[in-house]
Amino acid sequence: MAVTAKEHELQKVSPSTRLGVNTLLLFLGKLVVYALLIAGAILFTAPWAWMLSASFQPLGDIFNWPPTWWPEHFTLENYRRVLRAAGIGRWYVNSAFIAFSVVVLQIFFNSLAAYTFAKRRFPGRDAIFVFMLGTLMIPGVVFLIPNYVILQHIPLFGENNILGQGGIGWLDSFWGLIVPSAVSVWGIFFIRQYMKSIPDELLDAARIDGATEFRIYWQIALPLSGPALAATAISTFTWNWNDFFWPMLVISNPDLRTVQLGLALFVVQNRTVWDVVMSGSVLATLPVLIVFLIFQRYFIRGIALTGMK
């Protein structure tokens, strides 16, 4: 059908006019594509741009109607106030410490396990691997209550006795935020997929030369997996910096709050101080935004790769 229709068309219209019409259509098509993309980009950026703009406006201007997109009375007062009042400096240090610890631990433990799954043969490997992947189907909320209870009963921490009774264990401490996140099945899986592409001959040559397995991992496999490690490091950092739910459950001491937890509690408690809330929000986003803009090449490729394999 389609073919005959096309032949019919070919006979009717001379080649030169066809070319002209096609170019015009192509041009109009491009125009529509750009118009749609720009409109979409504006819609998707607007909420964000507004937050940034509002963070530099006095409270009165934030409530302007119509909204002012460009600050009329530019001020840094909101930032000064949020830095003075809310203790955000402390939260920043806490968040940074937690996120960096988790990233370092995950990079090491995940890649060690990934190397083992990708490049070593040992009894039980495939069974363990499949079992590990199977657990990815369990929704995270299933772990909330049991993990909370487990943290509470870690022996010899938080005034617990050796049986894990009597105290609060790792609750209300950074241990409880760092240790459960120190490995990730996704991370292991992702790095393993990458390490599989390292040629075996390279590793075997090192084995023949008498290198230990740890040395092969450390000096050959790890340096060759740079992109995969970078991608997991960045997404781990973002995830941990942004996490809110788990810190909310675990942390109660105000000095131990993370940025997200502190900001959320501040929002819930002070519903009207939008000026401080906006500048606080900008500050809470800044680190992930910077990391993302610098490393987005790895980041987006990493996410795409995890999805495709």
Place this chain on the structure above:
Amino acid sequence: MAVTATTKPKKTLSLKRIDWRETLHLVKKQWSAYLFLSPWFILFMIFTVFSVSFSLYLSFHEWNIIEPDKQFIGLENYIRLFKDERFYQALWNTLLFTGFGVPLGLASGLIVALLLNTKVRGQGIFRTLFYIPVITPLVVSSVIWKWIYQGDYGLLNYYMLKFGLIKEKLLWLADPDLAMPSLIIMGIWMGTGGTMVLYLAGLQGIPEELYDSAKVDGANGLQRLMFVTIPLLAPTTFYILITSVIGSFQSFAHIYIMTNGGPLRRTTVIGFYLYETGFKHYEMGYASAMAYILFAIVFILTIVQMKFVKGDIQY
């Protein structure tokens, strides 16, 4: 899941009988492999394997976390769940949230990816702009959108009034009928970037020759989209569908900040109800039973999606 397809389990096990002496020898020879796995394995055993089993154990008990006593009550928590109207309401809210949010997010991500894939200039910039909502902390997104939906001064009311889409200011988050749609719209904003990146990767994996031969066969742009692009993106769609459904079923943080489950519990999704039950009312056993029902639902949905999509993928 899609990921398991890359491994070939059991093949070696079923083809030949296990030689125990050989196995033992290998275990001894490769002892360091187990050592390498041990940091992951120990944490995995505690915070995943033991955790899930402990949750199942708790779901058969009544326990308020403060007292050490856990009273065995059999299936009572599950029976109570089936009679709990609030649970049904939460389930319904979750289904609404997921049933509208996931397909809409999928469609908008696909549309953006298709537009970006037409070799436009500035692809990288557009991609970044659409992706920024994904990396924005959920707490911050909630703050921004709370303001957008604000009744008296909010941005949405202003622009909808200006363009004549509404006649009077609406209380988006305080109106029981509007709160859930508002959260769904916000969800599209947060999710489009992630879907877009995955679809872009999927699109780049489609060989150019397929389009060329479709053109030779006289297929127009729309036909190429319907019969080449979309079928070939099925694995990507499948992956996004499964992960977004799992993600959507446990939404919590933005609901906690924006509506706190209200108004009239109309935005109380399962994740939120579970939090309330466990950490506000300290009914750990009941909340665990709820988590397991959620687990079962997600499991069934994943299997159904697998069956549904498997029949569709053709190469």
